[in-house]
Amino acid sequence: MKLHPAKLLFLQILVAVAVLAIWQVGATVPIGGDYLLPEFFFSKPGDVLSRVVELFVTGTIWKHLWITLTETVLAFVIGSVGGVVIGFWFARKPVVAAVFDPYVKMVNALPRVVLAPIFMLWLGLGIWSKVALGVTLVFFIVFFNVYQGVKEVSPVVLANARMMGMNERQLFRNVYWPSAMSWMFSSLHTAVGFALVGAVVGEYLGSSAGLGYLIHQAEGVFDVTGVFAGMFILAAFVLVIDWFVTRVENRLLVWRPQAASEQN
């Protein structure tokens, strides 16, 4: 069953209006002498909105957004490059992969947040400790996908390419690389998301700028309005990045059936 687009949009807006209304009523209208959503803990939709506007109007938010964006991009790029290189290396050299296998599993099993204090000791409170945290998250996603992509190249496509006369270098360029990239891009959303998680969590645990810092600061002084405003901006920021990733993905993966059907 498919909804009419206009009707769908109407229902989607209805959900937002309902949530905001419950929030507003809960915070301002006492029921039996008690507030359902005390303003001290939950703030009010109007206050949050005016705080968001204020942050943009005064321009203080841009610096924080820029820092978080820089950390995210750096974490994504460094983690991806590392994942691609190591992924290829392991996939083409099974002995190396076998030797390192238990250590890869061990490091990947570790909740990455516990590394944050160490990175702060090593790299200071600047952006690099946050980048390092993001890298440890992004690296493994990209690594596993590239490894899989190289391993799962269709044997028929490979045999056909060999019969065509491709040497190792040409096989890499025309077969292994595109296959690995298709797997990597299929995890692009996850990888970018994790880069951002690394940045924000790192900022939250100790920094002097960024969205995570902003939220942490507000929380430190019981400024719930500030926390919600920061969360709202963070969510919007993720949506913008996600939209951008989708566009990149559609461009790069035109040859894939799924990508094509999404465009229709």
Place this chain on the structure above:
Amino acid sequence: MNAAAAASIAPASHDAPPAVALDDIAISFAVKGRPVFKAVAPTSLHVSEGEFVAIVGPTGCGKSTLLNATAGLLAPAGGTVSIFGEPLVGLNARAGYLFQQDALMPWKTALDNVAIALEIGGMGRSQAHAQAQDWLKRVGLARFTERYPHELSGGQRKRVALAQMLIRQPKILLMDEPFGPLDAQTRQIMGTLLLRLWAQDRKAVLFVTHDLEEAIALSDRVVIMSAGPEARIIGDYPIDLARPRDAAEIRLDPRFHELHRMIWNQLKTEVAKTYGDDMDGVEASS
């Protein structure tokens, strides 16, 4: 094995060495913890230059492994593979291979898939593209050059694969049930297209199929393999139908029926053997 068939397996007396000479080829597979599986018993088969040979046999009889040994994708357990008189080392660079499954690179357009076959040989991009364009036209896909494989039908993908194989001008064409996954009508159209392209410069062809009608319609010689394991060649029939042929219309020819009846009489006992274990007493029929 009947004596007449065995005699005709021997190469025709030619001065030039045969394009493909498989002598006493045996193929076996080692599976851990089990006795070695002997897929093909020592078998000989020669294909002359310009000859179209079809190998027919029941499913799982090792037809494809014979083809892979000729391509150099599989090392035989015994015997020798000679290509134009020279023993085959590594991959067979003089052969083109048309696979049963989709073998196109899904991330390249039809045009790029065909052009890459020339580009890896060192040809410039624009020249390779011009030739690829021409080949796609020859297989009837002039309007589909910019499509990706998933945007093409199964038959169209086979046409691209055909152009990809032929553009390198290989001396030997190896085909492993290439039209197997296609519907009956498309198979006949593809068969006619293949014959038309082949007639232009008559390469040596080794065409594996389980469809006897297709084999007779296309080839100069039909070779019958017995049911595996230890499959071997048990029959070798020259097909004296006139060329050029239309792969669909030739099936109405009385001579076609004669040949079909004669070969089927032998093949059906082999087909029955394949299913003998679980279908005892079932009579194979055409």
